[in-house]
Amino acid sequence: MSRIGKAPIAIPSGVTIAVSDKNLVTVKGPKGELTQQVDRDITVKQEDGNIVVSRSTEQKKHKALHGLYRSLINNMVVGVTEGYKTTQELVGVGYRATNTGNTLELTLGFSHPIVFVLPKEIKVTTTSEKGKSPTIILESADKQLVGQVAAKIRGFRKPEPYKGKGVKFAGEVLRRKAGKSAKK
Numbered sequence: 001m002s003r004i005g006k007a008p009i010a011i012p013s014g015v016t017i018a019v020s021d022k023n024l025v026t027v028k029g030p031k032g033e034l035t036q037q038v039d040r041d042i043t044v045k046q047e048d049g050n051i052v053v054s055r056s057t058e059q060k061k062h063k064a065l066h067g068l069y070r071s072l073i074n075n076m077v078v079g080v081t082e083g084y085k086t087t088q089e090l091v092g093v094g095y096r097a098t099n100t101g102n103t104l105e106l107t108l109g110f111s112h113p114i115v116f117v118l119p120k121e122i123k124v125t126t127t128s129e130k131g132k133s134p135t136i137i138l139e140s141a142d143k144q145l146v147g148q149v150a151a152k153i154r155g156f157r158k159p160e161p162y163k164g165k166g167v168k169f170a171g172e173v174l175r176r177k178a179g180k181s182a183k184k
């Protein structure tokens with residue numbers, strides 16, 4: 001049996017979970033509401049203040065889905081209670097980030113600024129302190145959406161291996177390369 005799949009999910013106070021007849025799981029909490037469609041071969045039940053995910057057979061596909069849906073539901077519960085946060089840094093001379101509402105404007109060394117409209121579920125803040133790299137902080141209850149938007153922002157200018165210029169995650173260690181050595 002799947003070690004991840006068989007672990008029950010504890011329901012914190014202030015969180016309500018509803019499972020419809022069509023295996024649609026809805027989680028409501030202080031930070032928002034999330035829904036997830038679960039495969040029909042996976043059963044989701046609420047027992048003694050916990051959520052238990054079980055599978056119908058021992059097929060390889062069902063074993064894989066068992067752990068997957070347990071993790072997705074757990075991420076939803078954590079998201080509506082604590083939320084998810086991602087921090088990115090802009091490394092490079094003249095690189096800037098500003099936001100007005102949910103519109104992010106990036107200056108990343110191109111001839112034009114990049115204007116990126118974020119989904120309404122994501123809250124963005126940008127900071128620019130003297131002597132430090134500008135940072136972008138993304139917050140939301142949906143872990144998958146935060147990761148997807150962060151990857152999209154990073155894709156505008158990935159960190160290059162020689163000087164390390166680009167958009168990188170905070171705390172990320174880049175693999176650096178040596179440049180050309182001068183010939184004598």
